[in-house]
Amino acid sequence: MLSPSRARTTPVLAVACALALSGCSVWGQEGRPDPVEPSAISPDSVVACEENGDCGQAGAVRWSLPLEGDFYLERYEQSAPLLRPAGHWLDGGHPDPGAVEADGILFVHTADTVTAVDTATAATLWTESLDFDVAWLGMVGPTLVASAATSGRDTTFLRLLEVDREGARVVESDLPEGLEHGGVLAVDDTHLAIRESLPRDSGKDPRYVLVEAATGQVAWSARLPSGNFHALAGETLYLQYTPEDEPAVIAAATGGERTVEFEVPESAGEESEPWALPGGPLLFDTPDCASGIGNCWSDRITAVDPADGAVLWTHTAPGQIVSTTAGEEPRVYVRDEDGYRALDARTGQVLAEDGDVDPVALLGEFGAERPDSDAGMSAEDYDLLPIRPTGPGVDAAPLDGLAAGAEHLTAYAGQGGEVVGAYLGCAPDGLRPPSMDAPTGGTTCAQPRLFAVDY
Template identity: 30%
Template structure:
């Protein structure tokens, strides 16, 4: 649970969900008695020495000359408005916009990168930033008159799909946001209580959406129009989408008999084009991707970590990967499955089951999903200054772990690949000297940040 950072003399225990402030924490907002005295404030000494993110303007690594080095700030962008700290039960702090803090129900800021642009979002407020230079490209609030909570954001084709729900009725709200049009948005007209989008249920022109009743909607991602909707005769889970159709995996229930089945729906009208039985192992498998008539499955919960494939027209097994693996990610288009085999990363060709010529252990770039940053487990009894300044540690294949300590309340949002293929981490946080203790005359509680930043850091690989 997220809660505001307590006052200075207290010690204290975040591709996302609805969280609410506890009643006890509201004293930080409502009661002046909760405010620290001047003497208590003086006990907290936070770092104030300037770092690469200190300037109140866009800065880049070219100004320092350390581009590409591990831990160097590739770029930094000032964020507008008021930000206040909340923290995890572990004591890890992060920044939230003042409006979300006051709503008492919010999600963590997040981001995703696509085709050279970072899309940073705080609920329904989006900021697009050039991933190489940190230049702000556009900024928009999606459907600002509608009160909502954003559940997920993903790319389908060249557009963003925003999956949210209405606060009062908790009905699903879906939007299409066009980066090419400077964030112009439109509502996708689906009347449902909830919406689920599987990771592989998108392609360059379409997205397949499942509602709470098991009905599927195929949506054109250029126009936002519904191509068709239907409820299959079985309770199948959404699997994969490509130019050949929408593939669903139907598994027998607990008390049901019969094999698992792979169902293919047509893209024009949603009619069933094929329905084939699968081997017994499909009962406990996940459908990862379908490419050129080959359906790839993984059994992730087994000791073997089995990866295998079946023919989409006959259901017959085409190949089984000989070694146990853990699936990392699927390439766009579904032709490659990135896995970890022991200490090595492999790219498996979906059609043949063999290690691709793009095998990541022999020169190709490691999937960006393997990079990130995390905080060390904190001691609740540690001094407040230690907790609030605790830095996340960046990690990834080939990375010599380092701390991202250029600010306070630093939080890792995402990772992306730069134009030259190098790995870059994305963060938000407060520049040194920008954190102020809670004050009774400020509506939001927690520590107030007067110098919020969005910034990117090189992993050095």
């Protein structure tokens, strides 16, 4: 049953099509005039670029493999469709599929299933079923962390998995039984932070809990002000909150004790977000200011001493932080109004610009652009709206005719340092009209695919 808390607005025409179980499209046109042509991801087996001789070419399919389970095409009034697990049909609270890569393994979540794929061979290494729909998947060191969707309510579903190529093993956690929380707030290479969920009128500060991911043990817990943004470095949690009628403040807690508190520097802007760099400065950026528009002319990426909040340096232009690296030569990678920059985290000095910046440090910037739909187009044209790879220096053509409902999941570095994008989609010849024996009342996908595309 579809509960009220998870209901979503569904286009009336789409529901009508489902109830009629006919071949009508969301745009009201009947059937498909001709069978859709297959594409590179159509074969019901692993496909590798070596077979086509186009490895490394922008927009080429590096590999493709079939996915287990039932899927359908979720349609929208103003944007391209997306491939979704059939169990989420008419479920407004469902989380989107996603993926994270680590050490040559791509971990993909669809509904309550996590699949591990070898990025070099496209071989499925293992599949793990969880007892909740995964909303977020991330790596904390060697530990895979899975968190459930809140869907407007709090959740206690959090799973720590010790993973390798052989499988996944649950790491037992000593989190307080029945602790309600809203998911993972911040992670670093060793720990993750969550926050107790309290009623709005409780009058208490929430309890923050820091968990060592490798063991599942609680490193510390403490009642702290409810923060808007959070950053983590080892056992130190930085939370940003705004007292009533006061400037934004950073509070740091180590071992469960508040150790320091200072105001967010004025140069960082009112909507700045903290980045914690182990052994280095605490950084602030304002993501919406990367283009230098709006009220961002005076806001700057700013580095402060985490011990007292003293400003160490500010970047020369409005922008946002893309990633950081720690170590003896810590780096900050940023996007500003002029492009991408690699900065010395200790001084703010520009070390590399645009094409000279290592693209692997910018993986989070590689994605894809989904096109808007046109109410006058045919059902076939709508279903096959091409997705276009995007990212630093990327000038790839749209993936026309490759997949229906295609969605970019993540980007990862190939064996040679090249950037590869992981996608979910339906082979174009795998679309099936509504029918009585289908797993959903909408257009179903008989050939769901996980595939990778070279940038």
